[in-house]
Amino acid sequence: xxxxxxxxxxxxxxxxxxxxxxxxxxxxxxxxxxxxxxxxxxxxxxxxxxxxxxxxxxxxxxxxxxxxxxxxxxxxxxxxxxxxxxxxxxxxxxxxxxxxxxxxxxxxxxxxxxxxxxxxxxxxxxxxxxxxxxxxxxxxxxxxxxxxxxxxxxxxxxxxxxxxxxxxxxxxxxxxxxxxxxxxxxxxxxxxxxxxxxxxxxxxxxxxxxxxxxxxxxxxxxxxxxxxxxxxxxxxxxxxxxxxxxxxxxxxxxxxxxxxxxx
Amino acid sequence: xxxxxxxxxxxxxxxxxxxxxxxxxxxxxxxxxxxxxxxxxxxxxxxxxxxxxxxxxxxxxxxxxxxxxxxxxxxxxxxxxxxxxxxxxxxxxxxxxxxxxxxxxxxxxxxxxxxxxxxxxxxxxxxxxxxxxxxxxxxxxxxxxxxxxxxxxxxxxxxxxxxxxxxxxxxxxxxxxxxxxxxxxxxxxxxxxxxxxxxxxxxxxxxxxxxxxxxxxxxxxxxxxxxxxxxxxxxxxxxxxxxxxxxxxxxxxxxxxxxxxx
Ligand SMILES: Nc1ncnc2c1ncn2[C@@H]1O[C@H](COP(=O)(O)OP(=O)(O)OP(=O)(O)O)[C@@H](O)[C@H]1O
Ligand SMILES: [Mg+2]
Numbered sequence: 001x002x003x004x005x006x007x008x009x010x011x012x013x014x015x016x017x018x019x020x021x022x023x024x025x026x027x028x029x030x031x032x033x034x035x036x037x038x039x040x041x042x043x044x045x046x047x048x049x050x051x052x053x054x055x056x057x058x059x060x061x062x063x064x065x066x067x068x069x070x071x072x073x074x075x076x077x078x079x080x081x082x083x084x085x086x087x088x089x090x091x092x093x094x095x096x097x098x099x100x101x102x103x104x105x106x107x108x109x110x111x112x113x114x115x116x117x118x119x120x121x122x123x124x125x126x127x128x129x130x131x132x133x134x135x136x137x138x139x140x141x142x143x144x145x146x147x148x149x150x151x152x153x154x155x156x157x158x159x160x161x162x163x164x165x166x167x168x169x170x171x172x173x174x175x176x177x178x179x180x181x182x183x184x185x186x187x188x189x190x191x192x193x194x195x196x197x198x199x200x201x202x203x204x205x206x207x208x209x210x211x212x213x214x215x216x217x218x219x220x221x222x223x224x225x226x227x228x229x230x231x232x233x234x235x236x237x238x239x240x241x242x243x244x245x246x247x248x249x250x251x252x253x254x255x256x257x258x259x260x261x262x263x
Numbered sequence: 264x265x266x267x268x269x270x271x272x273x274x275x276x277x278x279x280x281x282x283x284x285x286x287x288x289x290x291x292x293x294x295x296x297x298x299x300x301x302x303x304x305x306x307x308x309x310x311x312x313x314x315x316x317x318x319x320x321x322x323x324x325x326x327x328x329x330x331x332x333x334x335x336x337x338x339x340x341x342x343x344x345x346x347x348x349x350x351x352x353x354x355x356x357x358x359x360x361x362x363x364x365x366x367x368x369x370x371x372x373x374x375x376x377x378x379x380x381x382x383x384x385x386x387x388x389x390x391x392x393x394x395x396x397x398x399x400x401x402x403x404x405x406x407x408x409x410x411x412x413x414x415x416x417x418x419x420x421x422x423x424x425x426x427x428x429x430x431x432x433x434x435x436x437x438x439x440x441x442x443x444x445x446x447x448x449x450x451x452x453x454x455x456x457x458x459x460x461x462x463x464x465x466x467x468x469x470x471x472x473x474x475x476x477x478x479x480x481x482x483x484x485x486x487x488x489x490x491x492x493x494x495x496x497x498x499x500x501x502x503x504x505x506x507x508x509x510x511x512x513x514x515x516x517x518x519x520x521x522x523x524x525x
Contacts (some may be wrong), residue, residue, distance in 0.1 A: 057423075060423075060427055062427070080426045080427045082427075082428065082429045084427065085427065086424070086427040088423070088424060090420050092421055092423065093424075094421060094424075094425075094439065094442070095519050095521060096442045096517075096519045105428055106428040109428060109429040138519075139519065139521045157428060
């Protein structure tokens with residue numbers, strides 16, 4: 001397996017998160033423990049409302065845990081940092097900036113000159129194949145194109161860790177498959193540590209080395225499944241026997257949790 | 264079948280065609296009012312208006328009134344704008360500011376300016392100062408509320424996205440919150456201009472020496488309806504022109520917006 005580096009990159013240690021909602025306290029996370037290794041691709045699945053986004057926000061430094069802590073390279077996470085790039089489900093592109101300006105935003109904040117920032121931005125815009133659209137505004141792009149820009153923007157600050165919150169959730173099946181493949185290809189080349197949330201079990205298996213299954217709220221880690229399918233993976237991988245085996249296993253575990261939510 | 268044909272015929276009329284039709288209809292209505300003995304006194308027809316226009320230009324009143332009103336509106340609106348923007352942002356960000364200011368803004372906003380003009384005049388004396396103050400108050404209230412709602416409505420994920428890309432508070436304000444609020448600021452400007460014009464009459468109601476609003480009152484005392492109608496039309500035209508200017512600004516500054524009403 002690819003696990004040559006067993007160094008822990010992200011450590012989630014006894015994380016509990018309680019929200020004081022209008023209708024009372026909501027326990028979003030109840031003691032989550034998880035180690036993510038350097039260069040590892042981890043997918044998180046679980047029923048809606050089990051605290052996946054909350055966990056991602058805590059790792060990103062956008063939210064603070066009520067108890068416990070998250071660590072990167074052994075350092076406690078208290079705020080955002082450019083070594084942790086985030087891709088949001090709702091694209092979150094700045095609508096008043098062109099594609100180029102969106103992607104340049106991060107490098108410019110890192111103190112790069114406009115020329116340098118533009119060069120970096122163009123490099124990643126090429127990776128996501130949007131050279132023709134550099135001067136377009138987000139409203140002029142399709143959903144898939146917007147998400148490509150968001151991915152390029154996250155890559156442009158050269159993060160060590162990528163945190164993705166259902167990035168392909170709003171896309172049609174075809175675009176989704178295509179972006180999965182692009183992400184796989186990139187990851188196989190760069191091996192950036194990835195924390196990827198999804199509802200789609202197929203997507204989790206095709207991408208990840210490990211799939212983390214979370215329980216219904218209050219969220220905990222219910223199980224972790226090793227995906228022992230070697231890379232490179234393609235869409236044909238989804239037809240393999242092992243894939244289907246793993247899919248059945250994960251799906252049945254996730255399904256139990258969906259039923260929990262229904263109750 | 265017949266209905267379908269009719270519909271397509273109506274759809275063929277170009278925009279300027281409707282403008283023309285609307286204009287003709289208004290003229291017709293106006294003419295009808297001017298010949299009806301009951302309303303002819305209030306609505307003298309076009310030739311009388313032109314005559315009034317000539318007189319008012321010749322005796323210098325129109326120029327003086329226009330200048331005076333535009334100075335009041337301009338100064339009052341400008342003050343309203345530069346004060347409402349920071350107040351709106353502070354209200355959106357700091358709970359104490361919001362808690363203390365919001366109830367009063369809502370309270371005063373619904374009081375017609377005409378009601379408190381005399382108090383302002385008694386406080387600061389007659390002349391230009393009370394006019395500017397009244398327009399300032401009215402535009403400030405309207406614009407502060409509009410911009411405040413805009414700042415509060417800024418998409419939180421955009422703020423998150425900027426933070427994870429390394430934005431500090433200053434960058435966040437200048438590069439994200441401010442541009443995200445621009446559409447609301449422009450809406451506020453539009454509403455503010457309209458409020459400034461509608462408040463003008465009230466602002467000039469006491470102790471003004473010139474001005475469109477003051478003149479209308481003076482003319483009404485002498486039943487000079489042609490000149491009055493002329494002034495009313497002029498105020499309307501000023502409003503239309505300013506509206507067009509703001510529309511142009513909106514197109515230039517916020518063309519990136521996802522949803523735009525045509
Ligand atoms: N700011 C907040 N205030 C109050 N409650 C919140 C807040 N954010 C999240 N919650 C609650 O915490 C729980 C977990 O939310 P979270 O968004 O992490 O779920 P999720 O697993 O990402 O769900 P989904 O799959 O639908 O995105 C939910 O019950 C939600 O209502
Ligand atoms: Mg979520």
